[in-house]
Amino acid sequence: MEDHREDPPTGLVAALARARSPERPGPDTPAGATVRAWAGPPRPIPEAGPGRLDLRTLLRLSLAASDPSGRLRPTPSAGALHPVDTELVVGTGCSLPPGRYGYDPLCHRVHHVGPPVDGTPPGVTAALSVTAQRTVSHYGHRAWPLLLLDTGHATAALLLAARVLGADQCDVRMDGRAENPLAVVRIPPPDGRSPRSPAETADLPTPADLLARRSTPPPLPGLPPRDALRAVLATAERAGEGGLLRWCAAVGPPRPGLMELAPEGTALRHYASGEARPTLAAWAAGQAWFADAGAVLLARGCPTDADTAHIRRAHLRAGFAVHLAQLTALRHGLAARPVGSWQQADLGAALGAAPGRDWVVHALALGTRHADEENPT
Ligand SMILES: Cc1cc2nc3c(=O)[nH]c(=O)nc-3n(C[C@H](O)[C@H](O)[C@H](O)COP(=O)(O)O)c2cc1C
Numbered sequence: 417m418e419d420h421r422e423d424p425p426t427g428l429v430a431a432l433a434r435a436r437s438p439e440r441p442g443p444d445t446p447a448g449a450t451v452r453a454w455a456g457p458p459r460p461i462p463e464a465g466p467g468r469l470d471l472r473t474l475l476r477l478s479l480a481a482s483d484p485s486g487r488l489r490p491t492p493s494a495g496a497l498h499p500v501d502t503e504l505v506v507g508t509g510c511s512l513p514p515g516r517y518g519y520d521p522l523c524h525r526v527h528h529v530g531p532p533v534d535g536t537p538p539g540v541t542a543a544l545s546v547t548a549q550r551t552v553s554h555y556g557h558r559a560w561p562l563l564l565l566d567t568g569h570a571t572a573a574l575l576l577a578a579r580v581l582g583a584d585q586c587d588v589r590m591d592g593r594a595e596n597p598l599a600v601v602r603i604p605p606p607d608g609r610s611p612r613s614p615a616e617t618a619d620l621p622t623p624a625d626l627l628a629r630r631s632t633p634p635p636l637p638g639l640p641p642r643d644a645l646r647a648v649l650a651t652a653e654r655a656g657e658g659g660l661l662r663w664c665a666a667v668g669p670p671r672p673g674l675m676e677l678a679p680e681g682t683a684l685r686h687y688a689s690g691e692a693r694p695t696l697a698a699w700a701a702g703q704a705w706f707a708d709a710g711a712v713l714l715a716r717g718c719p720t721d722a723d724t725a726h727i728r729r730a731h732l733r734a735g736f737a738v739h740l741a742q743l744t745a746l747r748h749g750l751a752a753r754p755v756g757s758w759q760q761a762d763l764g765a766a767l768g769a770a771p772g773r774d775w776v777v778h779a780l781a782l783g784t785r786h787a788d789e790e791n792p793t
Pocket residue numbers: 488489490491492493494495496562565566569629630631632634700703735753754755756757
């Protein structure tokens with residue numbers, strides 16, 4: 417049987433170099449099945465009894481298809497191709513008996529694929545991998561960075577859903593060392609402590625926020641208010657692994673340039689002047705609307721000499737952080753859309769630093785829903 421989870425035959429380092437080149441993908445090829453063919457019959461996810469981790473709601477809020485065509489999910493995905501597959505290793509304290517299950521997001525059902533492995537911890541461990549063919553079908557040689565970014569988004573979606581359900585002690589692993597799974601989220605069962613205080617839940621999205629999340633269709637004009645831009649950057653910085661990625665926002669008039677969070681994290685500051693958005697639009701597969709986006713959050717790093725683990729980690733983390741940043745943006749009333757296809761986007765070199773050190777890895781285009789917002793200068 418063909419294994420669509422494997423890294424590209426030429427290796428990820430070569431695949432990323434090619435994805436960053438100006439070469440255009442060829443015509444579309446078949447995307448294959450939209451869901452992994454898990455063995456065994458599908459079964460519904462039971463309602464959770466008291467004190468049990470509610471897997472039905474967890475998956476509904478994070479990964480379940482949410483429109484009748486079955487294509488749209490609470491997570492965004494490049495080209496809406498949704499390549500991420502999820503296996504659940506269920507321990508004690510959950511609404512399913514212990515065991516290993518494959519998740520079908522279209523039917524919102526699970527397939528029992530095996531008994532629990534020795535040492536399975538209580539709660540659920542979600543292991544995320546990809547069926548590359550889905551994304552390759554449209555993006556061709558540009559697919560691999562997108563597959564990793566998509567996995568990062570899905571990881572963040574699971575984490576947010578878990579937190580909404582009251583699980584604060586989740587463990588996320590995206591170290592980039594393994595190809596399968598690419599990311600793991602461990603969610604413990606409820607610990608029976610008293611409900612969280614309003615202060616503890618102030619920054620959390622609601623279940624409705626998670627289900628309503630959509631990427632705003634382009635164009636996204638309008639400079640975001642300073643506070644909202646600061647909050648989006650702060651979310652990304654917090655979620656990004658320190659040192660792995662750097663974050664900034666490109667803004668347009670009246671003071672075009674790049675902004676970043678000041679070291680103490682409470683203020684925004686300009687650190688480069690000049691209009692960057694048209695160049696970003698050219699680098700982002702020539703998406704012209706990008707040049708008029710109100711602001712563009714940028715994740716940068718992943719140098720040319722990065723090895724496979726570094727490439728995986730940087731892209732997984734960028735997708736994870738941009739997902740959380742998108743929720744922050746939407747909660748601040750902004751329009752927001754992730755943008756993940758980048759060619760020749762050597763931002764460091766464009767700013768006069770050494771080439772090959774500071775590539776754009778992922779981005780979130782931001783705008784206001786009303787054209788006459790205040791400006792962040
Ligand atoms: C990794 C990634 C890359 C994306 N790149 C682009 C892009 O280059 N241009 C664009 O318009 N949308 C892009 N999107 C947004 C997707 O098109 C969008 O998520 C998808 O159509 C599903 O719609 P939804 O987010 O509203 O659910 C990207 C999304 C992800 C997760």
